[in-house]
Every structure is written in C-alpha cells, then in structure tokens.
Amino acid sequence: MTRFAIDAATLLHVVESGLVLGEQHQLVAPRSVRTGALQLLLDDVRAGRRTEQDARALHDPVTELRFRALGDRVTRGVGWRLALEHQGLSVAAAEHVAVARQQADVLVTTDPALVAAAEGVVPVVGPQALHDAT
Numbered sequence: 001m002t003r004f005a006i007d008a009a010t011l012l013h014v015v016e017s018g019l020v021l022g023e024q025h026q027l028v029a030p031r032s033v034r035t036g037a038l039q040l041l042l043d044d045v046r047a048g049r050r051t052e053q054d055a056r057a058l059h060d061p062v063t064e065l066r067f068r069a070l071g072d073r074v075t076r077g078v079g080w081r082l083a084l085e086h087q088g089l090s091v092a093a094a095e096h097v098a099v100a101r102q103q104a105d106v107l108v109t110t111d112p113a114l115v116a117a118a119e120g121v122v123p124v125v126g127p128q129a130l131h132d133a134t
Contacts, residue, residue, distance in 0.1 A: 003026045005099045015061040019130055041062070079091050
C-alpha cells in the first residue's frame with residue numbers, strides 16, 4: 001500500500017480531476033485540509049479565477065472525499081517543531097509535512113514552501129504521482 005499525504009491544493013486537484021485511487025493506495029492529511037481547500041476555492045472566487053457556481057460545485061466533493069484525517073497532539077507537536085525550524089512556514093503547512101512523516105510514504109504538493117520543509121524529512125512528489133497510482 002502506498003500512502004499519500006496531500007495538501008489543500010492537491011485535494012482540489014483530486015476532486016477536480018475525478019481521480020479515484022485503487023484500494024492499494026490511501027490518502028492522508030491533517031483534519032484542516034478540507035478547510036484549506038474551501039479557502040482556496042473562496043480565494044479563487046474573490047480573485048475572479050472561478051465563478052461562485054463553479055466553486056460551489058466542488059464544495060460537496062471536497063467535503064465528501066474519503067481520506068484518513070489526522071489531528072492528534074503528536075502531529076500538532078511535530079508540525080510546531082517543523083514550523084520553528086523553517087522560517088516563514090506556518091504551523092498549518094508544517095502539519096502536512098508532519099502527517100507525511102508519521103503516516104505516509106510521500107507528500108504530494110506543488111507548494112514550494114512545503115517542498116522545502118519536507119526536504120530531508122519525507123519524499124515529495126507532484127500530483128501526477130496520484131494519476132500514476134490509479
């Protein structure tokens with residue numbers, strides 16, 4: 001089984017592309033990832049990159065996608081330490097790296113800050129790896 005830790009942008013990518021992973025793969029993320037994905041949708045609407053109708057069409061799929069959500073004290077503590085070690089990295093972003101380190105084989109992201117924070121901690125791949133795993 002391959003376990004993929006995902007960030008909010010990757011969650012949106014999975015939903016928008018209709019990606020369905022095989023049973024031998026699992027998505028994991030911090031509990032906050034859904035809120036992050038919805039915030040990205042709202043940001044897109046406010047910036048004129050999406051219509052409200054398009055964003056709302058993704059709302060239910062974002063909230064319904066099944067994955068293992070983590071938010072325990074250990075994960076938050078590891079995220080806190082990673083955020084302290086990486087200047088400019090938020091605790092929320094660092095929790096993605098923490099989840100990957102603790103519960104996944106790879107971190108799936110295109111976020112340069114997450115890529116930098118994960119260096120030497122966990123392998124990082126782009127969203128294409130999810131398509132390759134179907």
